[in-house]
């Protein structure tokens with residue numbers, strides 16, 4: 153079940169469990185220290201109250217010496233309480249921050265490893281948005297509340313003890329006074345949560361519109377088409393709709409709050425009358441009457457705080473439904489790894505000989521859509537340089553995603569040296585195949601860091617970096633940067649130099665070259681390259697023949713002429729394959745593509 157399908161939530165106990173687990177993951181030592189400090193700080197108010205009683209009693213009996221001693225003790229304990237309170241607050245803050253970081257790390261790992269097809273599901277985006285909403289502070293808030301909970305229990309028990317000595321009836325009244333407030337708070341929290349859940353999509357739309365106005369790759373479009381005002385207007389409308397829904401949900405909260413306040417006040421008034429009656433009958437001294445009033449209101453507040461804690465945890469638990477489902481649910485397949493033996497072979501890989509890649513009757517359709525690939529069967533021979541061509545939407549990029557194991561064939565198998573890709577596991581596949589996607593990443597790091605992402609699991613190899621930059625056609629560009637390979641690129645961070653479209657593509661290509669995998673899959677690698685850079689790349693690919701198996705996707709048919717073999721995909725069907733000359737002579741799909749291409753080039 154996808155997290156988006158859940159509405160029940162982990163419940164207060166489940167959320168508390170998650171928070172405690174995160175505290176332990178964050179720092180067990182800090183957790184213990186904070187708990188000890190919290191307990192110590194919470195026991196002091198009751199002790200201080202009893203000392204006040206001693207002072208008043210000593211004063212009424214004119215025992216000046218005792219009064220002085222107790223006042224000094226009171227002063228000492230008050231100072232201690234302030235000091236411990238300050239320490240508690242600092243350490244608690246540290247713990248909650250660490251819990252926030254730990255929780256966000258969990259979520260980032262889950263979303264970073266999620267199967268690619270999740271990104272086709274709007275409900276997945278809703279679930280991630282909700283999980284992300286508050287992930288840095290809600291688990292931390294629960295942890296903080298739990299720590300407070302321990303303190304509140306200690307404080308409540310000590311006040312119950314004080315009242316038990318003086319008038320046991322008041323304990324029940326103090327506890328009762330909290331109930332209306334609890335009910336009111338709970339109804340309020342639930343209504344707001346349900347309203348906010350209902351507007352997740354609106355909030356995502358709002359965030360998307362914000363992004364459209366701050367993304368530098370869209371800045372030119374936005375200005376040239378005058379889109380800033382319409383986007384800002386849409387943002388305003390969507391934000392107001394979301395806000396309206398949340399406000400509507402809390403419409404009755406003032407009335408409910410008034411009723412709850414009156415009911416609580418009734419309990420307080422009854423309790424004070426009872427205590428005053430005791431004092432006038434002589435059962436309580438003036439000091440004890442003062443003590444009763446103070447202990448009652450403290451107990452009542454502690455009760456309300458305790459109830460509030462439960463409601464707060466319940467509220468956070470509701471908001472954490474999607475986080476818990478994502479972070480503690482079934483791990484995504486990529487993270488689970490593939491411990492089992494690879495099906496149908498072992499793909500030992502690059503030991504001297506590049507691998508063979510086979511598509512056997514592969515079919516695929518995106519969820520709810522028509523077949524995009526039908527019965528595709530072909531073999532890339534070890535060390536072969538093959539080119540895949542076809543019209544827009546023919547299914548070329550889908551084929552690449554299937555080969556990289558990002559999508560799973562609906563029918564058929566894909567084998568690398570006899571091993572089914574489905575059983576190889578992401579690490580092995582990454583070792584075997586270096587890929588350049590059409591939409592490659594533009595990472596705003598230094599040149600060296602960006603290229604090293606090709607082998608992010610290993611320390612930077614400066615020699616390989618030099619080779620990759622040279623072979624990728626970036627050496628001259630890098631030489632002109634003030635800090636060379638250690639210069640940041642992009643425009644978001646200080647000292648960074650923006651690259652041209654073609655230079656970004658060369659950087660992405662350098663990443664693939666740095667990876668040094670025995671199979672290269674390059675989807676439109678020359679789309680942004682100038683003629684010279686394109687020729688250099690093709691020359692390099694030809695030089696790699698026999699050492700690497702290369703599949704290159706392109707719309708530039710000159711490139712196809714340089715390849716050993718051309719594969720032609722038409723509407724999801726692999727209609728032809730052979731050398732450029734053979735296919736032209738055949739007069740089929742490829743020949744028609746070439747004719748159209750030549751006509752376009754000559755106009």
Ligand SMILES: Nc1ncnc2c1ncn2[C@@H]1O[C@H](COP(=O)(O)OP(=O)(O)OP(=O)(O)O)[C@@H](O)[C@H]1O
Pocket residue numbers: 272518519521524542543544545546547548549550551590
């Ligand atoms: N994530 C997706 N969800 C649903 N349909 C998709 C998705 N990605 C691609 N398609 C559809 O699959 C078909 C093949 O797309 P694909 O990107 O594989 O084509 P392509 O041959 O690489 O095209 P191009 O030359 O334009 O890059 C298209 O009709 C497209 O609409």
